[in-house]
Amino acid sequence: MQAANPNISAAALPAGRSSIQHLPVNLFASVMGLSGLALAWRLAAKTFGADIAIANGIGMLAITAFLLLAAGYLVKAASYPDAVCKEFTHPVAGNFFGTITISLLLLSTLLDRYSPVLQQAVWTMGVASTIVLSFIVVNRLLRGSAATGSAVPAWLIPGVATLDIAVTGATMPMPWAYEVNMLAVAIGSVLAVVFFVLIFSRLVHSEALPAGMTPSLMILIAPFEVGFLAYVNLMHQADMFASMLFYFGLFMFVVVSLRVFRPSVRFAASWWAIGFPLAALSNAALKYADATGSGVHAVLAAALLAFLTGAIATLLVRTLHALFTGKLLTA
Structure with missing residues (x-):
């Protein structure tokens, strides 16, 4: 059974000229990666003394990209609501x-x-929308009859x-933030384990993913590196459990890189799927290097940051x- 096409604009919308209708x-x-x-x-500014202006400039680019994409997608939702409904x-x-x-x-x-x-x-908006979306997705899956290829x-x-709630909200000053972070970690950690097992089983026992979906394999490292960041942010230490998360994510990065970075996989918007997982790995490596004070880990973190920067620049x-x-924007 073929896996469903992740770019619904190409799979379900009529082909033709460039149109906001086909904005995936x-x-x-891309905003996540930036x-x-x-x-x-x-x-890196803290660990290596890099100029903070680099981070600020990239951050401004990420904000601008989000505003432009949000405006474009709102236009799509207003003009082609059926297309958005089909995507959702x-x-x-x-x-x-x-x-x-x-x-x-x-x-x-x-x-x-x-x-x-x-x-x-903005964080509060992100928290609310993330938890609601997780509820919708899980509820949808529990209806049953989900295709194996999906x-x-x-x-x-x-x-x-939901793990990103704790990654970004560990220092939020609101009195309710801690409990929300714990709720998010509870939901995210269990869902990540369950989904990872189901996906891994599908990849082992079914046919390989279509070429267009190959870059999404990099998402497999995200639960471990995002989990590492969430755990360290909440516990304020990189203990043995944190080390296990970091190293397994690093292992998966090496494994899936051999399958993802191939000349035969043509560029498409789906390639942005590698951006945030690589960023999570790079951020985790920098935090781990700072926690251990190891020169080896510092070199690893620098190499991963360089790789991430080159990958994002290429994708952009x-x-x-x-x-x-x-x-x-052509289907």
């Missing part, structure tokens, strides 16, 4: 709406330098999204080229 929701993963890169460079109810593409809620959570951490009040408001890495997005250039040549 998974393009919000935000994660900005946060990684913030940590699609068994695979629907999971990518989690990229919007995660973007809100990540952007909230970038807004602290502008306005703490705005930061808290158990793909994108399932992890709404599950891991390719995406802008596709946009200006009219290919990005």
Whole structure:
């Protein structure tokens, strides 16, 4: 059985000229990647003494990208509501709406330098929308009759999204923030384990993912590295359990990289699926290097940051080229 197409705009909408109708929701993963890169460079400023202006510049780019995409998707929702409905109810593409809620959570951490009040408001919006989306996704799956081929890495997005609540909200000053963070960790950690097992089983026992979905394999490292960041932020230490999460995520990165980074996999918006998982790994490596004080871990963190920066830059250039040549919004 073939897995469902993650880019519903290409699968269910009529082909034709470039149109906002074909703006895929998974393009919000670009905001996640840029935000994660900005946060990684913030940590690099602390660990390596990098210029904080680099992080601030990338952060501004992430905010701008979100505003442009949000405006575009609102136009799509107003002009083509049926297309948005098809995306949301699609068994695979629907999971990518989690990229919007995660973007809100990540952007909230970038807004602290502008306005703490705005930061808290955006984080609260991200928390509410993330928990609601996780509820909808789980409720949808428990109806039964889900196709085997729909158990793909994108399932992890709404599950891991709740872990991002703790990653971004551990220092929120609201009196209710701690309990919300714990609720988020409880939901995210269990969903991540359950979904990871189901997806891994599907990848082992069924046919390989279609070429267009291959980049999404990188999402498999996200539960462990995001889990590491959430755990360390809440516990304020990198203990043995944190080390296990970090190292298994690193192991999975090496494994899936051999399958993802192949010339035969053509560029598409779905390639942004690698951005945030790589950013989570880079941020985790920087935090782990800072916690251990090890030169080896510092070199590893620097290498991963360089790789992440090059990957995001490449994706950004390719995406802008596709946009200006009219290919990005063509089904």
